[in-house]
Amino acid sequence: MATAVSPLAPKSYPEMPELEGVQFSTAEAGIKYKGRTDVLLAKMVEGTTAAGVFTRSKCPSAPVDWCRSVLKSGTARGLLVNSGNANAFTGVKGKSAVALSAKIAASALGCEENQIYLASTGVIGEPLDAEKFSPVIDELASMSKPTGWLDAAKAIMTTDTYPKIATVSVELDGKTIVINGMAKGAGMIAPDMATMLSFIFTDAAIDAHALQDLLSSQTEASFNSVTVDSDTSTSDTVLLFATGAAKARGIEAVQSSDDPRFPVLQAALGDLMQNLAQQVAKDGEGARKFVEVRVEGAQDNASAKVIALSIANSPLVKTAVAGEDANWGRVVMAVGKAGEPADRDRLAIWFGDIRVAVNGERDPDYSEEAASEVMKHDEIIIRVDLGLGSGENRVWTCDLTKEYVAINGDYRS
Amino acid sequence: MATAVSPLAPKSYPEMPELEGVQFSTAEAGIKYKGRTDVLLAKMVEGTTAAGVFTRSKCPSAPVDWCRSVLKSGTARGLLVNSGNANAFTGVKGKSAVALSAKIAASALGCEENQIYLASTGVIGEPLDAEKFSPVIDELASMSKPTGWLDAAKAIMTTDTYPKIATVSVELDGKTIVINGMAKGAGMIAPDMATMLSFIFTDAAIDAHALQDLLSSQTEASFNSVTVDSDTSTSDTVLLFATGAAKARGIEAVQSSDDPRFPVLQAALGDLMQNLAQQVAKDGEGARKFVEVRVEGAQDNASAKVIALSIANSPLVKTAVAGEDANWGRVVMAVGKAGEPADRDRLAIWFGDIRVAVNGERDPDYSEEAASEVMKHDEIIIRVDLGLGSGENRVWTCDLTKEYVAINGDYRS
Numbered sequence: 001m002a003t004a005v006s007p008l009a010p011k012s013y014p015e016m017p018e019l020e021g022v023q024f025s026t027a028e029a030g031i032k033y034k035g036r037t038d039v040l041l042a043k044m045v046e047g048t049t050a051a052g053v054f055t056r057s058k059c060p061s062a063p064v065d066w067c068r069s070v071l072k073s074g075t076a077r078g079l080l081v082n083s084g085n086a087n088a089f090t091g092v093k094g095k096s097a098v099a100l101s102a103k104i105a106a107s108a109l110g111c112e113e114n115q116i117y118l119a120s121t122g123v124i125g126e127p128l129d130a131e132k133f134s135p136v137i138d139e140l141a142s143m144s145k146p147t148g149w150l151d152a153a154k155a156i157m158t159t160d161t162y163p164k165i166a167t168v169s170v171e172l173d174g175k176t177i178v179i180n181g182m183a184k185g186a187g188m189i190a191p192d193m194a195t196m197l198s199f200i201f202t203d204a205a206i207d208a209h210a211l212q213d214l215l216s217s218q219t220e221a222s223f224n225s226v227t228v229d230s231d232t233s234t235s236d237t238v239l240l241f242a243t244g245a246a247k248a249r250g251i252e253a254v255q256s257s258d259d260p261r262f263p264v265l266q267a268a269l270g271d272l273m274q275n276l277a278q279q280v281a282k283d284g285e286g287a288r289k290f291v292e293v294r295v296e297g298a299q300d301n302a303s304a305k306v307i308a309l310s311i312a313n314s315p316l317v318k319t320a321v322a323g324e325d326a327n328w329g330r331v332v333m334a335v336g337k338a339g340e341p342a343d344r345d346r347l348a349i350w351f352g353d354i355r356v357a358v359n360g361e362r363d364p365d366y367s368e369e370a371a372s373e374v375m376k377h378d379e380i381i382i383r384v385d386l387g388l389g390s391g392e393n394r395v396w397t398c399d400l401t402k403e404y405v406a407i408n409g410d411y412r413s
Numbered sequence: 414m415a416t417a418v419s420p421l422a423p424k425s426y427p428e429m430p431e432l433e434g435v436q437f438s439t440a441e442a443g444i445k446y447k448g449r450t451d452v453l454l455a456k457m458v459e460g461t462t463a464a465g466v467f468t469r470s471k472c473p474s475a476p477v478d479w480c481r482s483v484l485k486s487g488t489a490r491g492l493l494v495n496s497g498n499a500n501a502f503t504g505v506k507g508k509s510a511v512a513l514s515a516k517i518a519a520s521a522l523g524c525e526e527n528q529i530y531l532a533s534t535g536v537i538g539e540p541l542d543a544e545k546f547s548p549v550i551d552e553l554a555s556m557s558k559p560t561g562w563l564d565a566a567k568a569i570m571t572t573d574t575y576p577k578i579a580t581v582s583v584e585l586d587g588k589t590i591v592i593n594g595m596a597k598g599a600g601m602i603a604p605d606m607a608t609m610l611s612f613i614f615t616d617a618a619i620d621a622h623a624l625q626d627l628l629s630s631q632t633e634a635s636f637n638s639v640t641v642d643s644d645t646s647t648s649d650t651v652l653l654f655a656t657g658a659a660k661a662r663g664i665e666a667v668q669s670s671d672d673p674r675f676p677v678l679q680a681a682l683g684d685l686m687q688n689l690a691q692q693v694a695k696d697g698e699g700a701r702k703f704v705e706v707r708v709e710g711a712q713d714n715a716s717a718k719v720i721a722l723s724i725a726n727s728p729l730v731k732t733a734v735a736g737e738d739a740n741w742g743r744v745v746m747a748v749g750k751a752g753e754p755a756d757r758d759r760l761a762i763w764f765g766d767i768r769v770a771v772n773g774e775r776d777p778d779y780s781e782e783a784a785s786e787v788m789k790h791d792e793i794i795i796r797v798d799l800g801l802g803s804g805e806n807r808v809w810t811c812d813l814t815k816e817y818v819a820i821n822g823d824y825r826s
Contacts, residue, residue, distance in 0.1 A: 058757070092774070333470070336471045360504040361540070405735060405814060405815045408729055409732045
């Protein structure tokens with residue numbers, strides 16, 4: 001496991017405002033390792049609604065199956081997460097493990113089992129011993145507190161080198177509501193669904209269907225726009241919970257996406273999700289550089305995204321970034337292999353503000369020194385103009401370093 | 414540049430039989446570096462037919478455009494290759510460079526310019542100075558010899574650590590014809606088109622259309638079934654030349670794919686191309702392990718191939734192989750992300766002969782020690798049975814090591 005914190009880690013953590021209706025607690029359940037916090041319980045008040053988006057893997061984990069199923073209830077009282085074992089590809093044992101996990105949590109929280117959401121991350125293919133939750137669940141349920149955001153974010157980490165949290169506030173009906181979120185990522189981060197685990201909470205009251213619309217509308221431009229290594233986890237899960245506690249402060253419930261306050265919530269949630277998604281890329285395994293790939297002039301936005309991801313996922317582009325090499329020839333290669341409409345002789349490419357190629361060849365004013373200077377930065381923008389249409393998109397990724405290979409060449413030991 | 418020879422390199426080179434109708438010569442033209450053999454000329458007799466398959470990149474190199482165009486003639490007298498500069502993404506300069514290259518070669522060989530085939534490999538995005546061929550072309554044309562296969566294969570290398578040659582002989586009309594080939598690869602090897610440069614020659618007489626059918630029929634299971642890093646070059650080129658010299662020995666020309674001798678040629682050419690394709694994977698940049706990924710029980714053969722490539726291209730699978738870690742959970746992940754029909758609970762997975770997973774979970778008889786032992790080998794077979802249908806396929810790849818990152822993080826310097 002990596003121990004050094006990513007050089008791209010935020011310099012400080014945001015102050016997370018208290019968010020009425022949810023409380024956290026963490027424990028050491030010894031799921032995989034001893035002496036390591038590996039369980040998170042989030043306790044939510046009655047009336048909390050829930051929404052989720054999940055991995056598109058054809059082999060999803062048992063907890064993903066479980067969440068998809070209980071989401072039909074639309075309500076939530078508890079979220080139980082472990083960071084030792086993904087409970088993925090565990091067959092009938094996996095199904096028993098999620099059922100038992102939910103039973104244990106529901107019993108401690110005094111709610112229905114279908115109000116318990118589950119997420120697991122860690123090694124896949126190994127049975128999860130859900131009985132390990134039993135000895136710690138009562139303490140988890142009783143010692144939870146509303147201020148444990150950073151501890152909660154730490155408890156869900158695996159090969160992450162720093163906890164990921166973010167907060168936004170927004171005015172509804174002249175009063176403030178809060179959206180707080182956390183994420184874990186690191187490896188196996190790719191669309192679709194982009195990622196990792198992320199749990200987002202708001203004290204606004206939002207009908208379950210509207211909440212799902214809200215979450216779904218912001219996923220494409222955030223978690224589905226980040227890639228570390230093109231590999232997609234079997235466990236990717238983003239859950240959004242609305243406790244509704246703000247109703248007591250006179251903020252009416254949002255009943256549907258037609259509510260005039262819906263776009264306000266979309267903008268705020270979008271900011272928060274993009275913030276978390278970027279933090280995930282910045283903590284990509286072995287990452288030393290954060291890269292934003294912008295594609296414009298494409299046939300349409302969808303085409304721009306395919307090309308942007310082709311660039312962001314190219315091992316040759318990613319190693320060039322690691323080597324601080326302004327190797328735009330590899331960007332051309334990645335555009336070409338995407339299979340989307342492109343005209344070699346109309347391409348223009350920038351590293352940062354330095355245009356290195358134009359009209360299908362090296363920019364006559366190209367200075368390798370200036371481009372190399374850009375590559376020394378921690379955060380690099382690679383921009384491509386296809387010169388075909390008005391489609392544009394952007395994705396985020398990181399470089400591919402020897403450290404990535406080291407981390408993943410010996411993950412299980 | 415890497416200097417150590419891949420541990421997967423063949424222990425010896427085959428004796429290449431003389432192949433009537435083609436002669437080779439090499440030179441140092443100083444295309445990019447001084448003091449390095451970087452040009453190959455193959456001189457072919459009148460009557461030679463030609464066929465080709467090329468990169469599917471939307472941004473192909475100027476030589477690829479050139480070859481596609483001259484292939485319409487169906488005949489060949491010369492092949493000029495340089496291994497310093499890919500002449501890719503070089504705009505109008507690239508077009509002038511190929512035209513001038515062909516003119517220089519045609520003049521030296523006394524043939525038409527559209528009988529000259531061109532291939533370039535090396536850095537992309539830099540103009541190629543074709544004038545550099547002029548000082549060496551007459552010597553190249555005059556000193557060529559029919560026995561220079563290994564030297565020819567060496568002259569086209571870039572980051573390859575060993576030259577790649579292969580030969581097969583086959584009986585037609587009771588007499589022997591020869592097929593000899595060479596390839597270069599190393600990085601940026603992925604379908605479609607798989608590869609790199611490969612030049613294959615036979616002394617059989619084969620009509621140009623039949624020759625194209627022959628080559629196209631064997632590409633999918635060979636060069637389009639090998640991947641190093643999922644990146645696809647702008648320059649991928651496979652050319653097949655039939656000198657027809659065997660006609661003088663009484664072997665009638667093959668006029669079409671209906672000729673009863675066509676399947677015999679297909680089998681022989683297929684063997685040779687698979688041999689060369691495997692050599693390319695074994696010389697993947699930084700490769701320490703050769704991996705054959707076999708997928709069976711898929712919905713159909715095409716689906717099996719998509720899944721096999723998803724496994725073979727997964728950075729997490731490839732780093733696990735590098736770490737000699739029998740991490741079949743990552744194989745599940747790669748099956749899941751492929752997007753093809755799969756049922757988690759029917760999957761079975763083997764490393765070598767060791768079945769590690771069955772019916773959607775860990776094989777009860779699974780021995781990590783036995784599986785780890787398999788992972789120590791130089792050549793590893795990863796086999797997946799989806800349990801859905803009778804579709805099957807196999808692809809070849811290599812592991813992902815720190816050396817890959819080192820080679821590609823500083824390629825241009």
